[in-house]
Amino acid sequence: MKKLGLMFILSTFLGISILTGCSSPDKSNAKSTVNLEHSDKRGTVYLMAGKINTNENVNISSKITAKVAETYVDIGSTVKKGDPLMKLDSKDLEAQVAKEEASVGTAQANLAKTQIGSRPEQIYKAQALVDSANVSYENAKKNYERNQKLFDTGAISKSQLEQFQTALGEAEASYESSKADLDILNKGETQETINVAESQVKEAQAALDVSKIQMDNSVIVSPISGVVTAKDIRTGELATAGVNLMNIVNSDAMMVDAYLPAEYINKIKVGQEVVIKALEVPDKEFNGEIYVIDSVVNLKNKNILVKVKFKNQDVELKPGMFAEVGVKN
Structure with missing residues (x-):
């Protein structure tokens, strides 16, 4: 499927979400919802679109104010829980x-x-x-x-x-x-x-x-396992207590909160394998699995929330990216 098709479905999805949030559903909205369905050359039918989210997304900050003596990670680095991220100058504390x-x-x-x-x-x-x-x-x-x-x-x-x-x-x-x-x-x-x-x-x-606690705080460690998605501090700069320095996302906990037109509800089920494409990563497809289908239909736009988890993770995936989800014929 070409990038243009993905942009169309996402812009349509966003337009529906915004417009119907302020007015009652009408025939034009219903027609736009139906037009979300399209397929690629391999027979994957894309029925729903939404945003990539995660259950674990933490901002890293320092508990003390001190200069950064050394940093151990950069954007894109993979870390485990407890891994050191940076060390602050601790001469005065020592x-x-x-x-x-x-x-x-x-x-x-x-x-x-x-x-x-x-x-x-x-x-x-x-x-x-x-x-x-x-x-x-x-x-x-x-x-x-x-x-x-x-x-x-x-x-x-x-x-x-x-x-x-x-x-x-x-x-x-x-x-x-x-x-x-x-x-x-x-x-x-x-x-x-x-x-x-x-x-x-x-x-x-x-x-x-x-x-001693202050000394321990001079070494900042990761509270979760994941990927560094943002870094706003460098060696030699002052880390102020309470100010965000980094962001770490647990890529294993990422999912898509997708919205499915209610008329296609009979085409999906919990446990069903799906294909995910992200707007910002147009040349890759990701395998996923439906694990939640909301039982309530949004009366304004006739959409149903469907949660899809990734079966294979990628460091290029970031929370906030828009994605579409397709099922194979």
């Missing part, structure tokens, strides 16, 4: 992950130290400080008491006595502080302190998890 890993390590070490409690050498050192502070306190106390007596006899001035009193106060404060430190070491960390350390570990780990 540095962030390293920083968060260090923070997790520090927090975990602090928690372990808190949970283990005091080591014997720490307690020994703290006890030595207490003993030393106690000696200093006792000496300061004796000096103050001796000079108090001298003050009472008028041997020293009040300002001199106050100096010994200040020294006594400082020695006492140091002694009490060292005893408190030793008491903490002997008792170990409180549960509240341990809880705080545990929270710090969780916070650091959560930040690390977020950074």
Whole structure:
């Protein structure tokens, strides 16, 4: 069949679909619908036309904003689910992950130290400080008491006595502080302190998890198996989060939503093998099979929706192409 014939049937089909959507069916529309039938030299009778669609058609976008470091596919490339499509620059993300890993390590070490409690050498050192502070306190106390007596006899001035009193106060404060430190070491960390350390570990780990997810997002993979039908990004360009970069179509899921004049309903059945020709691929024929025949007739144009699946796929087939479907005599 010549390309002119295919263009005629598709333009007729589109004209019917548009015009009858705005008015009631009349005799002229019915006549145009009948004229859809034509055949080629091999006896294939083309009864219906429609648009190629697919059940799986996805737009690919990035979850982060970064420059494209490398692309692995181009328009027409066949990919499998999980295949990498492109890699984004991840230097900053790698540095962030390293920083968060260090923070997790520090927090975990602090928690372990808190949970283990005091080591014997720490307690020994703290006890030595207490003993030393106690000696200093006792000496300061004796000096103050001796000079108090001298003050009472008028041997020293009040300002001199106050100096010994200040020294006594400082020695006492140091002694009490060292005893408190030793008491903490002997008792170990409180549960509240341990809880705080545990929270710090969780916070650091959560930040690390977020950074790792962002790292994973720097490699964009295909969510389905199919063919790359569009690509709007190149190496070195900025991929903005949420903006479409590619389109992938599962060619195995492509079909034709064709419309059959109701008067030809007795010429087709579910499971019947058919021939498909696409307007944009005029030199090829594709084998197909009818798998759905709508039970409702469109009252405006007297057409019936018929779904036809391809039995052999081709990378040249694209969703949105117009096609006609024929049956063999």
